[in-house]
Amino acid sequence: MPPVEYPSVNLFAISSIIALVVTVLVVLMLAVAAPRVRGAIYAAITLAGIGTALALAVAQSGEDPVSTFSGSWRSDTLSLFLTFVILTSGILAVLISDSWLRLHNVGQAEFYTVLLCSLVGMITVVSATDLMTLFVGIELMSVPTYLLTGFAKHEQRSNEGAMKYFLLGAFSSAILLYGFTWAFGLSGSTNLARIAEFTANGGGDARTAFLLAILLIIAGLSFKVAAVPFHMWTPDAYQGAPTVVTAYMSVAVKAAGFGALVRLMTEAFPGMYREWGIVLVVLSVLTMLLGNVVAIVQDDVKRMLAYSSVGHTGFMLVGLAVWSPENRLAVASVLFYAFAYVFANLGAFGVLAWMENHGGGTTLDHMNGLFGRAPAAAGALAIFLLGLMGFPLTVGLPAKIFLVQATIEANYLWLGIVLVLLSALAAVFYLRVMFRMFMYEPRYALASPSQPLMVIGLVASVVGTVGLGVFFSPVWEYAQRAAGA
C-alpha cells in the first residue's frame, strides 16, 4: 500500500485569514460569556485582529510567491496588495462603525463577526488560483455583506436593500458558477494556470463555447463590482444599508471583485485578452457614462455617491480593459485606484455617517452651510470629494493619471480621453455638495455626541487622501511590482 500523499500546505500563506477567524471566535465567545460587556471592547478586539492579519500580510510581503493547497491558493504581491487594501478598509470601517453601533444599540458582536467573515472571504477571493476556492471566497464575501446591508433591521429601506442585494447577488453567483462550469468542462481543470494553458492558443475548437464561459464570468463578477448593466442593485443597496456599511462595502467588495476579475482575466484567460478586452471596454464606457450622468440628478448625497461609485467602477474597468501581456501599467493602475478609492470613498460615506449620528440627514439640503456648523467635517468631506474628483494634491489625481497612462500605453488614447471628460462631468455633482457646504446658509441643526473612533477613522482617511496625493510613488511602485508578478 503506497503511503498516503498529503498535499503540501503552507500555513503561513494563509496566516492572515487564520488570524481573522480566530478573532471571529474570540468575539463570538466573548458575546456568549460576557453578554453585558460595554464600551469599545469589541471594536478593540476586532481592530487587534485585523491589525494582526495586516502585520502577517506585511511579514509575507518580502518573500517569493507561495503557491499552496495543491495550487489553489497563492500568496504573491498581487494578492498581498489587495489584502492590504481590504484590511485597510476593514480597519477604517471598524473605526467609523463604532459610534453608529452604540448610538443605535445594535449588536456589536454580531456586526463585527459578520464584518470579519466578509474580510476572510475577500482575502480568499484575491488569493484563490482555483475556481472552486474562488467561488467559496466569493460566497464567503457576499453572504456577510447581504447581512450587513440589512443590519438596520427596523428600517424598511435597509431590509429592502438587503433583499434586493441578496436576490440579485444570488442570481449573479449562479451565473458566475455557470461560467465556471463551462470553463471547467472545456478545459478540464479548475486551476487557473491549467486553464491559461488551454486558452493560450485561443481555445482551439472550443473557442466559441469558451467565449460564452468568459462572458458569463464577466457578467457574474460585474454584479459584484457594480458595472453597468449589472448595477441595478447598487443604488438601493447602498442607500438602504447603514451608511457605515455602505462605506465599507463600496470599497472592499469592489477591491475584492476587481481582484477576482484581474486574476481570472490575466491569469486564466490571458490568451484571449483581445476578446474579453473588447467586452470590458464596452462595459467600462457604459459604466462610466451611466454612473456619472445619473449621479448628477440625485438629491440624496448617499445615493449620489452610490451612482458615483458605479462611475468609479467604470474608471477602474478601463484599466483592466486595456490589458495586454506587454502592458504592465494596466493592472497596476487598477490596483492603485482601488487603494486610492478606499480613503476617498470610505471617508466620504464616513462623513455622511458622522452627520447621521449627529442627527443630520444625507440629502443635499442637509449639506447646506455645513462649513459654518462643523468646519472640520465639511473640510474633510470636501477633501474626500476632491479626491474622488481627481483634484491635484489628492490621491485621486495620480490614480486617474495612471489609468490614462495605461490607456496610452495600450494605444487606447480615446478611452483615456473619455475617462477624463467624464471625470470633468463628475465634478458637477461633487461640486454641488461642496457649494452647499460652503456657500449656503445652514438649514438643520446638528447634535454633538462624542465619536472618538469615528474621528480617528476620518482623520486617517484625510491623511491617506492627501498624503498619497503627494507621496504616491512608493504605493505606485508596489502596485507595479504586484502587476508584474
Place this chain on the structure above:
Amino acid sequence: MYGNNALGIPILTIVTLLPLVGALLVALLPKNAANAIRWTAIAIAGIDMVLMLVVLFSYDRAGAGFQLVDRVEWARGLGLEYYLGVDGIAVLLYFLTSLLSLVAVVYSFSFVNHRLKEYYASLLVLETGMLGVFVALDLSLFYVFFELTLIPMALLIGVWGHGRKLYSAMKFFLYTFAGSLVMLAAIVSVYVQTSGRPGGATLNYVDLIQQAPNWSYGFQTWMFWGFFFAFAVKMPLFPFHTWLPDAHVDAPTAGSIILAGVLLKMGGYGFLRWLIPLSPEASVNFAVVPLALSVVAILYGAYITLVQRDLKKLIAYSSVASMGFTVLGIFTFTQQGVQGAILQMVSHGLISGALFLGVGVIYERLHTREIARMGGIANLMGVFTALFVVLSLANLGLPGMSAFVAEILVTLAAFRVQWWLAVPVYAYIIVSAAYMLWMVARVFYLGKPQENHEMPPMKLWQEAVPLVGLALLSVLMGVWATPFLETMEPAVSALLDYLPIAPDTGTALLP
C-alpha cells in the same frame, strides 16, 4: 542648462509659498478678531510684494535662460520635479500677480465683513496658485498650481459675490476644469512619450524642449489640441468665453480684479510656455485657428461690448477683445507680435484691474452697476472721475498708455504677416473708442444719479492709491516701454529661434 540661482536663496519658493503660509496663519486666528485677520493678510501680501521687488531687481534682464532656479526631485524614480524658475516671459506676469493680489487684499479692508477668515484665506491661496503657475517649470507642478486657483476663485465668486453667484461660480469651475482635464490627458501623453528616453520619463520644461522637435507630427497635433482647450478657456478665447461675463459680474470687486488682472493671463502664458514649445511644428501649422479665433474675438468682443448696459459686464466683454490681441500677437510668431502680446497681458492686467476697482468704487456708493442709473458722477467725485476716464482711455488704446504700445506692436506684426489680419483691428479701434466714450459720457458727465446717495470721496489707501499707482504704471509702460521689452526680448528670441520657421517671417505659412 537648467538655469542658475544667482541669489543663492530659494527666493521663488519663498515668494510663491508665503501667501499659502499666510492663509494658514489667517485660518488659525480667532473668528471675531476682524482687524487682526485683515492686517495679517495685508502684511503677508505686502511682504510678498517686497520680496517680489527683490526678485525683480535681482533678475538679470539680459539673461536668456531661467534664473533664480529651485530644483528638487519630487517623486523619486518617476522623473517628476519641483522645479521653479523665471525667464523674460514670466517675470513681468509674476510681478503683476503679486501687485494685483496686494491691491485686492488692501481694497477688501473695509468692504468685506462677512466670513472674513475664509475670504482672506481664499485670496491668499489664490495668490500662491497664480504665482506658482508663472514659475513652475515642471508640467506636473504647473498642473497642480493651475488647478489650485480654481477652488479659491470659485469660493470668492460663490460666497462673496452678487446676483446669480452660485451659477457663475459653478460655470467658472466646470469650464476651466473640463479644459484642464483634457490638458491632463495631454500631460500624461507627454510623460509616456518621454519614458523611452535614456534619462527616463520627464515633464521638465528644459528636457522637453529638446525632445519636442523630434516628436512625430501626429503626436504634436495631439499636444496642440490637448493644451489648446485648457488655455483657450482660461484666456478666454472666443467661443470659450461665455463663463467670463457671468463670473465677472457676480464676483466681488477683489475677485474681479484678480480674475481679469491675473487669471486670464494664465491662458496666454500657457500658450507661450507649454503649448507652443511642446508642439513646435504643429503650432506653426495650426496657427491659423487661434489667429482666426482671435480676430473673431476682437471683433465680436468689441461689438458685443457696445450693447452692454451693465458697467461691469461692459468691462468684462472688453477684456475678451483685449485678450484677443494677446492670442493674435502670440500666433504671429514674430518678435514684435509675441512681445506685444506679453506687454498686452501686463498692460491689460493693470488697466482692467484698475477699472474693476473703479467699478467697485461706484458700486459701493450707488449700489448699482446699471449704466442707465448712473450719471453726473463727475460733479460729485472729480478726482475719481479723472482717474477713471484716464483708465478708460488707456483701455481703448490711447497713445501714451501701455495698451497702445502693446496693441500697435501686435497690429504691426499681424500686418507684416498678412495685411488683412490687421483690418479687423482698425474696426476695433473705432468700436472700442465708441463704447468706452459712450460709457464715460453716460456714467460721469450726462445727467445725474437717479437715487440720492452719499458720494463720499475715495478712501485713500483702499481706493485712491491703488488706482493712481496702476494708472501711473500704465503710463510708464506707455511712454517708456523699452525696459519692459528688453526684459522679455532674450526669452522671446529663444522661443522663436526654437520654432521651425525662417527668422523674422512669422506665420508666413498662412495661405
